[in-house]
Amino acid sequence: MNLVWKLLRQHISIPQFSGFFMANLVGMVIILLGVQFYADVQALYDSEDSFMKSDYLIVNKKIGAMTTITGKSNAFSQDEIEDIKKQNFVEKVGMFASSSFDVKASFDIQEFASFSTDMFFESVPDDFIDVMAENWHFVSGEKRIPIILPRNYLDLYNFGYAQSRSLPKLSEGILGAMKLRIAVSGNGKYDVYDGDIVGFSSRLNTILVPWEFMDWANKEYGKSTAVSPTRMIVEVNNPTDENIASYLQEHNYVTDQDKLDASKTSFVLRVIVGIVMSVGLVISILAFYILMLSVYLLVQKNTSKLENLLLVGYSPAKVSMPYQMLTVGLNVLVFLFAFAIVICVRNLYVGMFRSFFTDFNLPSMWATVVVGVLLLLLVSVSNVIAVRRKVMSIWKGKNL
Amino acid sequence: MEKIDLRNVLPDVFSQRTDLSSDIWMQDVSFEKGMTYLVEANSGTGKSSLCSYIFGYRNDYSGNILFDNTDISTVTVNRWVEIRKRSLSMLWQELRLFPELTAMENVDIKNKLTGFQKRKKIREWFEMLGISDKENVKIGRMSFGQQQRVALIRALCQPFDFILVDEPVSHLDETNSEIMGRILTEEARRQGAGVLVTSIGRRIEVNYDKIFRL
Numbered sequence: 001m002n003l004v005w006k007l008l009r010q011h012i013s014i015p016q017f018s019g020f021f022m023a024n025l026v027g028m029v030i031i032l033l034g035v036q037f038y039a040d041v042q043a044l045y046d047s048e049d050s051f052m053k054s055d056y057l058i059v060n061k062k063i064g065a066m067t068t069i070t071g072k073s074n075a076f077s078q079d080e081i082e083d084i085k086k087q088n089f090v091e092k093v094g095m096f097a098s099s100s101f102d103v104k105a106s107f108d109i110q111e112f113a114s115f116s117t118d119m120f121f122e123s124v125p126d127d128f129i130d131v132m133a134e135n136w137h138f139v140s141g142e143k144r145i146p147i148i149l150p151r152n153y154l155d156l157y158n159f160g161y162a163q164s165r166s167l168p169k170l171s172e173g174i175l176g177a178m179k180l181r182i183a184v185s186g187n188g189k190y191d192v193y194d195g196d197i198v199g200f201s202s203r204l205n206t207i208l209v210p211w212e213f214m215d216w217a218n219k220e221y222g223k224s225t226a227v228s229p230t231r232m233i234v235e236v237n238n239p240t241d242e243n244i245a246s247y248l249q250e251h252n253y254v255t256d257q258d259k260l261d262a263s264k265t266s267f268v269l270r271v272i273v274g275i276v277m278s279v280g281l282v283i284s285i286l287a288f289y290i291l292m293l294s295v296y297l298l299v300q301k302n303t304s305k306l307e308n309l310l311l312v313g314y315s316p317a318k319v320s321m322p323y324q325m326l327t328v329g330l331n332v333l334v335f336l337f338a339f340a341i342v343i344c345v346r347n348l349y350v351g352m353f354r355s356f357f358t359d360f361n362l363p364s365m366w367a368t369v370v371v372g373v374l375l376l377l378l379v380s381v382s383n384v385i386a387v388r389r390k391v392m393s394i395w396k397g398k399n400l
Numbered sequence: 401m402e403k404i405d406l407r408n409v410l411p412d413v414f415s416q417r418t419d420l421s422s423d424i425w426m427q428d429v430s431f432e433k434g435m436t437y438l439v440e441a442n443s444g445t446g447k448s449s450l451c452s453y454i455f456g457y458r459n460d461y462s463g464n465i466l467f468d469n470t471d472i473s474t475v476t477v478n479r480w481v482e483i484r485k486r487s488l489s490m491l492w493q494e495l496r497l498f499p500e501l502t503a504m505e506n507v508d509i510k511n512k513l514t515g516f517q518k519r520k521k522i523r524e525w526f527e528m529l530g531i532s533d534k535e536n537v538k539i540g541r542m543s544f545g546q547q548q549r550v551a552l553i554r555a556l557c558q559p560f561d562f563i564l565v566d567e568p569v570s571h572l573d574e575t576n577s578e579i580m581g582r583i584l585t586e587e588a589r590r591q592g593a594g595v596l597v598t599s600i601g602r603r604i605e606v607n608y609d610k611i612f613r614l
Contacts, residue, residue, distance in 0.1 A: 003509045007498055308496045311457060312510050313485040313558065316477060395477065 004309065008322045011301040016294040021334060024287035028338035028375065029345075030280025036342055036368045037349070038273045043363040044353060056128065057255045058204065059084075059248065060231040075228030080251070084234065089241045094125040095229035096206070097214050101186030101221035105195060107178060122206040123214035124233045135198045138213035145182060145193045148208040151200040172200055186221030206231075238267065288379055291330070292386055295323055299390045306394050320384075320391045327383035335376045342368060401467050401487045401561040404431040404454060404594075408463035411446045411453075415462065423612040424450065426463070433561050436585070436595040436606060441614035447598045448493050450614070451566045454596075455490050456480050485514055489560040493567045495551040499540035503531065503550045506539055511557040525553045528579055545571040552580055556587050562594040569604045581606045 061074040076095070085093050099121040106116035129136055135146050158169045180195030201208070236244060248255055299306065309319050343365075350362060406429040414420060423429070424439065425446070431437055441447040452458040453465055456472055465472045467483070475483070484490075497506050503526075511517050526532040529549040534542055539550065548571055555563060565584065569577040581604045588595045597604055598614075 003501065003505055003512065006505075007500060007509075010500060305498060308498065309509075311455070311484065311490070311492075311496060312554075313481060313513055315481040392477075 004314070004318070005322050007305050007309070008302055008319075010305070011298055012326075013294060013298070016290070016297075017330065020287055020291040020294060021330060023290055024284060024331075024334045024379075025337055025341075027280050027282075027284030027287050028334055028372070029341050031277055031284060031375065032338055032342045032368050032372050033345055034273050034277035034280060035371045036346055036365060038270070039363050039365075039367050040346070040350065040353070041269060041273075043361060056233055056235045057244070058231055058233055059253050059255050062252050062254050073228065075230045076232060077228070081229075081232070084232070084247075087243070087247060089236045089238065089244050089247075090234055091237050092127070092235040094128050094233045096231040096233065097123045097211070097218070097229065099214065100218050100223050101184060104183040104185075106181045106183075119207060121209045121214060121217075122231075123209055123211045124204075126211050128233050128235070129208075135196070136210055138210045138216070140212075140216050143193050144196050145209055145213055146198045147180065147195045148199045148201050148204070149197055150205050150207070151202040152205070154200060184217060184221055186223055189221055284375070284379075288382070291327060291383065295327060295383070295387060296390060298323065299387070299394075303394055306391060307397075310391075310395055316388065316391045316395055320388045323387045324384045327387065328380045331376055331380045331383070335372055339368075339372060401483070402433050403466075403468055404562060405429070405466040405469070406431075406463070407466065409453065409465060410462050411449050412460045412462065414446065422614050424614050429612070431562065431594055431596055433594045434592050435609040436588070437597065438603060438608040438611045439596065439598045439614050440603070440611060441598060441600055443600055445614045447600065447614055448566055451490065451492075451564045451596075451598065454564060455488065456483070486559050487561045489555045489558050489563040491551050491555040491563070491565040491568050493570075495544075495547050497539045497547055497551055497554070499538065502536045502538055503542065503546075504535040506550055507554045507557055510554045514558040516559055517557045522553060522557070525556070525583060528583065529553070529576060543571070545573075545576070548572060549576065549580065552584065556583070560591060560593050562596060563588060564596045564598075565604070566598050567600065568597065569602055577602070577604055580604060 061076070063074055081093065081095070084090060103119050103121055104116065105119050106114065108114040126136065129148075138145055154170065154172065154175065161167065162169050176197050176199075178197070180197065182193040182195045184191050184193060247253075306319055310316065346365075406424065406427070408426055408428070410420075410425050414425065420426065422445070439447060439450065449458065449461070453461055454472075456475065459473065467475070467487075498509070501509065504522075507522055511522065523532065523535075526535055529552075531542075531546050531549050534546060534550075539547055542550070548568060552565075552568060555565070563584070568584075569580060572580065584595065584604070585606045587593075595606070597606070597608075
């Protein structure tokens with residue numbers, strides 16, 4: 001192989017190949033960084049609300065002074081629900097179900113304090129709850145109820161109550177490990193359950209329990225027939241859609257503007273990352289093109305050598321090998337460099353993330369590795385095939 | 401490979417000619433292993449074309465060429481590679497050496513592929529042909545006559561049933577031409593191979609079993 005390489009490396013143009021190397025490196029870094037950045041930012045959103053899908057809104061009717069005075073219901077009628085389901089921006093609609101029984105919760109913080117409060121439960125259909133599905137179940141007869149609490153309840157305690165009373169602060173982890181004592185009563189029945197806090201939501205301002213429990217408990221302890229829903233959860237396909245805001249305004253509905261904004265940000269971010277990655281892809285494709293041109297030029301310049309090697313008895317596979325190794329080697333090098341750069345850049349921005357979001361779980365880099373390896377394979381396989389075809393055309397060239 | 405047959409072979413460029421009289425073109429000719437043949441020709445009668453056709457390098461001809469009754473137009477790429485490595489050797493008129501490599505490297509590039517000749521034997525041939533001092537000289541710096549001798553050594557660095565030598569001594573003096581003939585016949589006899597020599601005047605002096613006029 002040595003002598004063959006000595007022959008075939010003639011006419012290798014260092015500037016051309018470094019040009020390819022740089023161009024492909026830029027393209028690859030942009031693509032991989034796009035993938036990684038997206039994964040990291042997504043994780044940022046997820047760590048906020050790991051159990052909720054991102055693009056949803058919570059819609060209710062505006063409560064004005066007149067509502068209170070006239071006692072007019074703020075519940076959604078069946079027609080109104082059907083109407084919103086028909087809108088183009090809507091993917092899925094779920095109704096909040098509220099408890100029609102009495103709930104009392106209490107818990108102790110070691111020997112420091114004990115709390116007891118009247119409260120309520122709400123539920124949304126389970127397909128709006130994303131992760132932790134394995135915990136999100138209630139089996140009738142069991143004494144465990146999974147609960148998702150609003151994060152600002154915890155903030156209220158930590159920064160308000162605990163601060164003023166010199167009580168210990170509670171982290172989400174500690175609270176998750178504690179059990180709430182839940183007393184449920186109604187219909188002449190009284191039962192005590194263990195409330196298991198499986199998560200905190202900063203997007204849902206209510207105390208959530210699984211749909212199964214709500215369904216069952218309303219029948220078991222419920223006072224009367226089902227209550228009309230006053231809030232609904234709506235999954236939208238594009239949160240930046242202007243029709244959403246105008247529809248809500250028209251019908252005198254309200255949604256939490258922050259949530260809408262967060263969804264918008266996430267959506268815009270996705271679009272931007274998509275655009276940036278496309279630019280990277282275009283650069284990579286151009287770089288690939290440069291490489292192919294360089295290799296073709298090289299093969300062209302060394303045609304007589306390649307031909308003589310074939311006539312001496314070297315197989316097309318053996319003759320193709322040096323150039324195939326050259327291109328694959330370059331591709332692997334580009335991949336490794338690109339990956340190293342991505343790791344460095346990531347360390348920079350992750351440091352920034354951490355200063356904003358303390359509770360941030362760094363996701364793994366698998367997605368990036370997979371995308372990188374797939375690109376590497378795709379480019380390398382095309383190179384190998386192209387070189388082989390070029391050599392075969394030399395073989396056949398004289399066999400007119 | 402025991403036999404090479406030519407059946408009605410005619411280069412495409414001659415297809416319009418009516419005055420063709422040749423022992424090879426448009427004839428049924430057989431070359432057999434173990435025999436030595438000379439094809440004498442005037443310039444432009446297709447001598448090098450003949451070699452290229454048999455070697456599978458060109459196929460701009462009509463008629464059929466058969467190796468042991470197999471038409472070579474049906475031979476696969478892999479089989480050709482094998483044939484060129486194990487059964488058929490060729491000394492090209494234009495030599496097809498690599499000017500960037502030294503004389504020894506030019507021989508090695510073939511011998512490393514086939515692993516056929518011992519280094520000692522190769523050195524001996526360099527010695528016999530009077531180019532032992534050129535082993536490490538780049539081919540580009542050598543005269544055509546010297547290059548012809550290197551090309552012969554390279555052609556012998558493989559097993560073969562037939563060896564085609566296209567005008568091997570055009571640039572050699574009597575003595576070297578005679579030594580070359582001796583090395584060639586000796587190696588061919590050792591392998592029991594057939595030899596096909598072409599010439600347009602000066603010819604390598606060996607005992608020919610049959611002489612064709614192209």
